[in-house]
Amino acid sequence: MTELRKPYWLQSSKLGSRKTGEITRKLRSYNLHTVCESARCPNRGECFERGTATFMILGDQCTRNCSFCAIEKKRENLAAPSPEEPVMIARLSRELDLKHIVITTVTRDDLEDGGAGQFVRVIEEIRNHCEPDVTIEVLISDLQGRWNDLKKILKAGPDILNHNLETVRRLYPEVRPLADYDRSLHLLGEARKFNPSLLTKSGFMVGLGETCAEINDLLTDLRSQDVDILTIGQYLAPSKKHYPVAEYIRPDVFAEYRQAALRIGFKIVESGPLVRSSYHAERARKILKRR
Numbered sequence: 001m002t003e004l005r006k007p008y009w010l011q012s013s014k015l016g017s018r019k020t021g022e023i024t025r026k027l028r029s030y031n032l033h034t035v036c037e038s039a040r041c042p043n044r045g046e047c048f049e050r051g052t053a054t055f056m057i058l059g060d061q062c063t064r065n066c067s068f069c070a071i072e073k074k075r076e077n078l079a080a081p082s083p084e085e086p087v088m089i090a091r092l093s094r095e096l097d098l099k100h101i102v103i104t105t106v107t108r109d110d111l112e113d114g115g116a117g118q119f120v121r122v123i124e125e126i127r128n129h130c131e132p133d134v135t136i137e138v139l140i141s142d143l144q145g146r147w148n149d150l151k152k153i154l155k156a157g158p159d160i161l162n163h164n165l166e167t168v169r170r171l172y173p174e175v176r177p178l179a180d181y182d183r184s185l186h187l188l189g190e191a192r193k194f195n196p197s198l199l200t201k202s203g204f205m206v207g208l209g210e211t212c213a214e215i216n217d218l219l220t221d222l223r224s225q226d227v228d229i230l231t232i233g234q235y236l237a238p239s240k241k242h243y244p245v246a247e248y249i250r251p252d253v254f255a256e257y258r259q260a261a262l263r264i265g266f267k268i269v270e271s272g273p274l275v276r277s278s279y280h281a282e283r284a285r286k287i288l289k290r291r
């Protein structure tokens with residue numbers, strides 16, 4: 001497949017803010033990772049300016065092999081969870097006066113609890129160190145369907161539970177071979193059942209060869225699990241070795257997807273070529289404040 005030329009609407013000028021440099025230096029000094037950096041997110045300048053950052057816990061090697069993802073893959077002998085990581089994230093979040101903190105992770109199928117314990121420790125440390133009005137969003141793996149580990153995380157009291165479906169059902173075997181579409185859907189439903197006042201969130205990429213009908217099915221499936229918040233962004237291949245971009249979706253089509261999603265009941269929908277999971281994540285604070 002010949003490589004597609006990137007259209008003008010994917011040119012991003014948001015990188016290099018002063019705050020980006022400051023935050024990147026601080027992350028180094030605290031020996032912390034952000035998915036903003038490892039996924040080369042085009043929005044990190046803007047997000048850092050808005051007081052939002054997405055910390056990646058449990059290392060930067062993943063036990064899964066999603067063909068769209070730039071993160072290093074490794075099946076065994078991965079580093080043990082860092083005991084310092086939870087307090088370091090809490091201290092840096094306080095130092096940066098972050099208002100909305102997103103905690104994400106690689107998938108650690110090698111750990112007995114899939115990393116749930118580390119999420120609990122991070123949430124607890126943030127609650128101990130930061131202002132009471134700080135909101136916490138956890139973007140978790142599918143925990144291989146172990147709902148007890150999911151409940152462990154939810155009992156720690158995050159404000160938003162996020163789990164990405166990433167793409168449509170038909171493309172799972174090629175794009176997320178070790179994941180399961182229905183398992184990911186049910187995780188979101190289980191979270192809602194466990195805590196009816198919890199905000200749930202999911203997201204997916206477009207431009208991998210999906211059809212509009214498949215997108216509408218995905219939207220309906222997510223709403224069947226009562227998901228509140230949605231992000232839709234353009235897939236960008238990290239390299240020629242990754243799953244190829246099939247199409248660059250026009251901004252007006254993103255707007256149509258947004259309207260279609262709002263019509264079936266999503267409360268917040270971020271849909272656009274440069275949108276990523278945590279883009280404008282702090283907007284959910286408005287809903288949380290009203291609760």
Ligand code: SF4
Pocket residue numbers: 062063064065066069070071105106107
């Ligand atoms: S599970 Fe997440 S981090 Fe791991 S390969 Fe897939 S997308 Fe990347």
